[in-house]
Amino acid sequence: MSKNNSQSNSHLFGNGKNVLLIMADEFRFPIPENAGGMVNDLKNILGFQNLGATSTDADDYISDTSQQLFPGFMKLRENAAILKNHTVATTACVPSRTAMFTGQYGSKNKVTQTDGVFKGASEKGFNWLDPEGLPTLGDWFKKNNYSTHYFGKCHFAHPEKQSLKNWGFDDWETSFPEPHGTLKNNLGMYRDNGFTDLVTTFLRRKGMALDYDQEVGKIEMDDSLTDQEREEAIENIDKKPWFAVASFTNPHDITTWPVLPAKAQGVLNKEADESDFEVKFDEPLGIPDPNTRSTPPDRGTWTFDMNPGGIDKTYAKVPKTWKEDLLEKPDCQIDYSLKLGVALAAKTGKLQVAKHSHELTGIPLALAAQPRKWTAAYMEYYAYLHHILDKQIERVLNSLEESGLRDDTIVVFVPDHGEYGGSHGMMMQKWHSAYQEAIHVPVVISMPKEYDISQTTTPKQIDELTSHIDIVPTLLGLAGINEEGVEVLRKLLGGSKVPNFVGADLSDLITGEARKIKDKFNVNGKKFRDSILFTTSDMISEPIGYDKNTESGSNGANEDFDIFLEAVDYYREDLINQYDDTKPGEVDKIERLERMQKGPIVQPAEVHCVREGDWKLVRYRDFHNPDDHDKYQWEMYNLSEDPMEELNLLRYKSVNIKERIREEIGNIVGQDQLISKEAVIEKGAKEEILATVEDLATSNSQIEFKANPRAVSDFGYSETFIEDRAGELYKEMLILIEKML
Numbered sequence: 001m002s003k004n005n006s007q008s009n010s011h012l013f014g015n016g017k018n019v020l021l022i023m024a025d026e027f028r029f030p031i032p033e034n035a036g037g038m039v040n041d042l043k044n045i046l047g048f049q050n051l052g053a054t055s056t057d058a059d060d061y062i063s064d065t066s067q068q069l070f071p072g073f074m075k076l077r078e079n080a081a082i083l084k085n086h087t088v089a090t091t092a093c094v095p096s097r098t099a100m101f102t103g104q105y106g107s108k109n110k111v112t113q114t115d116g117v118f119k120g121a122s123e124k125g126f127n128w129l130d131p132e133g134l135p136t137l138g139d140w141f142k143k144n145n146y147s148t149h150y151f152g153k154c155h156f157a158h159p160e161k162q163s164l165k166n167w168g169f170d171d172w173e174t175s176f177p178e179p180h181g182t183l184k185n186n187l188g189m190y191r192d193n194g195f196t197d198l199v200t201t202f203l204r205r206k207g208m209a210l211d212y213d214q215e216v217g218k219i220e221m222d223d224s225l226t227d228q229e230r231e232e233a234i235e236n237i238d239k240k241p242w243f244a245v246a247s248f249t250n251p252h253d254i255t256t257w258p259v260l261p262a263k264a265q266g267v268l269n270k271e272a273d274e275s276d277f278e279v280k281f282d283e284p285l286g287i288p289d290p291n292t293r294s295t296p297p298d299r300g301t302w303t304f305d306m307n308p309g310g311i312d313k314t315y316a317k318v319p320k321t322w323k324e325d326l327l328e329k330p331d332c333q334i335d336y337s338l339k340l341g342v343a344l345a346a347k348t349g350k351l352q353v354a355k356h357s358h359e360l361t362g363i364p365l366a367l368a369a370q371p372r373k374w375t376a377a378y379m380e381y382y383a384y385l386h387h388i389l390d391k392q393i394e395r396v397l398n399s400l401e402e403s404g405l406r407d408d409t410i411v412v413f414v415p416d417h418g419e420y421g422g423s424h425g426m427m428m429q430k431w432h433s434a435y436q437e438a439i440h441v442p443v444v445i446s447m448p449k450e451y452d453i454s455q456t457t458t459p460k461q462i463d464e465l466t467s468h469i470d471i472v473p474t475l476l477g478l479a480g481i482n483e484e485g486v487e488v489l490r491k492l493l494g495g496s497k498v499p500n501f502v503g504a505d506l507s508d509l510i511t512g513e514a515r516k517i518k519d520k521f522n523v524n525g526k527k528f529r530d531s532i533l534f535t536t537s538d539m540i541s542e543p544i545g546y547d548k549n550t551e552s553g554s555n556g557a558n559e560d561f562d563i564f565l566e567a568v569d570y571y572r573e574d575l576i577n578q579y580d581d582t583k584p585g586e587v588d589k590i591e592r593l594e595r596m597q598k599g600p601i602v603q604p605a606e607v608h609c610v611r612e613g614d615w616k617l618v619r620y621r622d623f624h625n626p627d628d629h630d631k632y633q634w635e636m637y638n639l640s641e642d643p644m645e646e647l648n649l650l651r652y653k654s655v656n657i658k659e660r661i662r663e664e665i666g667n668i669v670g671q672d673q674l675i676s677k678e679a680v681i682e683k684g685a686k687e688e689i690l691a692t693v694e695d696l697a698t699s700n701s702q703i704e705f706k707a708n709p710r711a712v713s714d715f716g717y718s719e720t721f722i723e724d725r726a727g728e729l730y731k732e733m734l735i736l737i738e739k740m741l
């Protein structure tokens with residue numbers, strides 16, 4: 001569709017406030033207190049919780065030392081609200097950002113995969129957001145006569161001309177290339193400093209009115225104008241409000257740990273030798289010491305202080321669920337916990353590196369020489385990267401104040417997704433589940449002083465369930481653009497070709513004018529929304545168009561993928577025999593490898609999740625055969641009683657409907673006569689059987705849930721309650737899928 005981004009003052013709706021959107025990558029909402037991971041002190045900072053020392057637990061308040069380590073996040077608290085129960089719409093990076101910037105799920109924006117590993121960004125069949133497709137936040141604000149600017153990581157588009165103008169944003173040219181991939185230079189440690197320079201320069205220019213000065217200069221140099229025309233032209237120079245994105249990379253650098261950060265720290269500075277073993281870590285990479293200078297980027301000379309505040313490893317430890325066996329969880333989870341590390345190692349193009357990654361780099365964490373030690377180091381480094389990010393946010397917010405723009409600017413902080421951080425059996429990153437670590441992120445809105453949001457250093461806590469799918473309508477709402485204004489802008493952007501938002505405008509919730517979110521779909525007759533949908537189809541370990549029969553993608557040979565498949569076979573068939581089943585630590589590795597399956601991460605691995613209140617139901621289905629209900633696998637949790645999602649309340653494998661029908665017929669005619677037509681006739685059971693089959697075939701869309709017996713013993717639920725609750729949530733999921741996808 002044509003977006004037609006020409007401007008006119010007559011199209012300006014709302015309050016004219018500037019909007020600064022600050023983004024982070026791989027930034028999760030901290031896991032619950034006393035569940036490991038980051039210490040509670042740091043959780044309160046990064047979760048924007050209470051600063052008061054009201055608890056007897058010494059870790060339950062934010063100390064002065066911790067505040068000094070994170071001045072940027074402390075400044076974000078000013079006159080702010082936090083969406084405390086906010087869930088991303090999808091994962092991983094590319095689909096999440098696209099959903100956030102368009103207000104639509106991948107079924108409508110056509111973006112469901114993330115590039116990298118075995119998918120090339122320019123590869124045939126890889127979908128980025130079409131510049132002629134759905135409008136972005138930039139398009140919406142530009143159409144409302146804002147100037148729009150993008151600085152930093154994009155990762156929702158792949159512009160051939162290194163410009164985001166066709167996606168509604170100016171200025172991204174100086175942020176190219178994306179800080180993504182296997183080059184040291186693209187670490188957030190390096191690139192985020194440059195992105196901050198761009199943002200602070202932009203803010204300073206706005207504060208100095210240099211845009212106005214340039215327009216005046218052009219008018220004064222126009223010899224065709226009379227003095228009176230020149231004065232009128234200067235008087236009528238339009239002072240546009242602006243919408244700017246400051247998109248940072250960190251704490252995403254954790255996805256390259258330990259190799260690339262070690263190169264930045266100067267621990268690894270040699271070229272690969274002639275063998276296939278480029279690097280070997282005898283100990284996990286630790287946080288750089290205070291006053292450590294980085295190595296310069298390749299072909300560069302600039303260095304930076306890698307630990308300006310002196311944060312140390314005491315701010316994090318292993319998460320509570322680090323050693324979870326995943327026996328009662330969907331099959332893809334144990335597979336993913338092992339195969340992601342192998343896949344990343346295969347990207348080196350070296351089979352020996354892929355086969356011995358656990359010995360060389362401690363990844364997969366579950367196969368490291370000392371898994372607990374390596375998992376703790378991973379989490380410690382993840383916490384450290386938030387400190388590095390904080391320095392950039394502090395610089396941006398200081399510049400906003402120094403430029404005199406703070407009182408006219410709405411500041412919004414939004415991560416794209418979370419990070420497992422070694423939780424749930426030493427998982428890393430964010431694929432193939434709906435665990436809170438991956439999908440729960442903090443969203444903070446800091447308003448100008450004229451809005452009375454919070455008079456304390458603790459942001460206003462908003463408990464309603466919210467989603468990334470709400471971000472576009474909410475930012476428009478915060479800018480004062482009401483429903484009528486949105487509809488006018490929609491017509492200007494393409495009319496009927498631009499679908500209605502499926503998310504909600506949360507601006508009244510943030511400013512205090514509303515306490516609930518209206519349910520625009522009237523799900524099950526509800527007046528207010530109390531459920532949200534998360535979905536992901538991002539297959540991280542498969543090439544584009546993967547065919548299980550040929551073990552290849554639709555674009556032909558993929559050497560890295562072939563290395564990955566061979567390495568997986570090595571782990572399953574050879575490495576497993578090298579462990580000693582008399583040593584407890586090695587028994588755990590044997591048991592995990594026994595469950596590792598051939599090929600890429602096993603299906604079902606496509607995820608749909610509904611959350612209603614504290615209840616979550618998660619469905620896993622086969623990405624390549626989504627209609628095969630018998631392959632569905634399940635999870636259900638009550639987050640109030642099990643915030644770490646340790647006990648799956650359901651038996652994770654679906655009940656085979658055909659087997660269930662046979663069982664019920666057997667109960668009617670006798671199991672020993674199940675296949676006897678005469679028995680059916682003799683017992684006059686035909687009508688009863690037909691009724692039973694019809695009932696089973698239509699109930700819960702051919703899904704029958706079975707409670708996990710441990711849900712009864714550990715939580716005191718009845719089997720009937722668990723199974724009925726799952727059925728209710730599944731109906732809710734199907735309605736949301738129909739309405740929103």
